[in-house]
Amino acid sequence: MTRLIVRRLLLGLLTLWLISLVVFAAMLALPGDAATAILGREATPERVAALRDQLNLEDSVVSQYLQWIGGVITGSFGESAATQQPVSELLSERVGNSLFLVFVASIVAIPLSIVIGVWLAMKRDKPVDHVGSTVSLILAALPEFVIGLGLVLLFATSVFQWFPAVSLLAPGERAWEAPEYVVLPAATLVLAVTPYISRIMRGSMVEVLESEYVTMARLKGLPERTVIWRHAVPNAIVPAIQVAALQLAWMAGGVVLVEYVFSYPGIGQLLVEAVANRDMLVVQAVVMLAAAVYVLMNLVADLATILVTPKLRTAAR
């Protein structure tokens, strides 16, 4: 098992290295001179020269890559062309806000979807199960920005005015100091991932409920509550945890749109601004970060699978 885990870790590192090549290649794909492409035509020759120097454009491509990746590893991503702030400073202001958003969304979404999955499995083929399956089909179809705008229309503008429509934090203020700004963005992410986790939980629970040991526990006369939460759920939860990890990975991309909908000051909004301004060093930094989180969460899902596989087998009928 240790060998398998080490293998997965090495594969994760290899993937990250290949990703860094793709992200670096984006700079090479800029039309014409990279520094002029980033700064625009109106830029003064001094600024262009300074950026050329910062990007090491006079060196060979290999040397440019090595200097860039060296910076990435040591956490220095250069300077933003748009704001002339160090990229690492821009990131550190916003990473906390994004992580807080994802954290709030996941501590709500994961238990909620497990409870929903268990409940629907117990009501299998009853009307509520059909309603649940239809609702999750609809929610799974909707793009996250559509869900977010739906929540804004319902709870922030047209129908009720319970929450702010935009998350305008004061400069220097952190998201956890203004919880009312986090409610709707987090709710959007919750609605986006819950259908996926609860569907898997329901399916795996249906299977476990048909197993012999659950029948056995019932025949022993154990109360239904004990049968479900003590005997069935722990055996059914593994696939749900894997999917939950994959959904956390998905949020690395999902926050981009949700933050933009609510003008929430996180790295997703930073990325959209940077793409619009062609602020390449910021784009590269955020994309590397998102891909790293994504790879890491996929690794967690893999490790969870490896650690629990024997249990998975015994859960099969």
Add this chain to the structure above:
Amino acid sequence: MSGQAVDTAVGVGLEVPPSAGPGAPSLQKRAWLGILRNALRLGRTKIGVAIVLLLIAIALFGPLIAPHSPTAFIGVPNTGPSSDALFGTDALGRDVWSRFLNGGRSVLWMSVAATLLGVGLGVIIGLVAAYARNWLDDVLMRASDVVLAFPQIILALLAVSAIGSKLWLIVVVVAIGHVPRVARVIRAAAQEVVERDFVKAAEAVGEKRSRIVFGELLPNVTSPLLVELGLRMTYSIGLIAAVSFLGLGLQPPSSDWGLMINENRLSITVQAWAVVVPVIAIGLLTIGTNLITDGIARAAIGIDGRSNR
């Protein structure tokens, strides 16, 4: 939803086996017709088809019945519904209803193109990898890991930041995001088929490899292929609308549902219709395609629509 990290089986909640039944491979050639016919018997598929047809009709014929030009300034910005403007005016004083009727074509053609390109390439790579069973399989799967490591929307933004907001680029980059996801599903389905006797027989007779891949394997992965088409269409619509919504897709003064939302989202408190109408259109379109996909997945594994397993 959208750009999900999760594969097909989770997307629609069903495991789809390869479509090969006990019959001879030649009988499988029209399998997709049978699956679609069975899918259409399900209520959810019918609803999905009705929704999608309605929106396609709006996209195709809407421009013909629009009362105003989508770029004409017809009144004061952000006014509510009136006799002249069914859903009022947008943030620049253009007719929301006319812009809506004109705004469906771009998202539709781009999504269809991205889906066909992505699923087409994914199927070819998946089948080749499954049939190769050697270093080529390994190389293809490692390469797909790299693409899989980018959330799809972030891959799109990276490409747009480097090359610019070109429509062809958005189509291609969304398709590239689909390729490894489709290839994995098709590869898994085809791996079972590769071991069957009729493939061995075809090899023994000395059939060309390309004929085995496309003549013997392809007809036997029809069900996952159909499900992937539907699923990737749903995600394509979400992604392409999202890129325009971020202001990085179609550029003003185009009328496009995603761009309409972007242009009017700041005045949502004064004139909600300019956002509500395109949001509902995009939402309905994805719901419609997902209902069809779910119907196809159910038909492929022979669920009659009553049991919810």
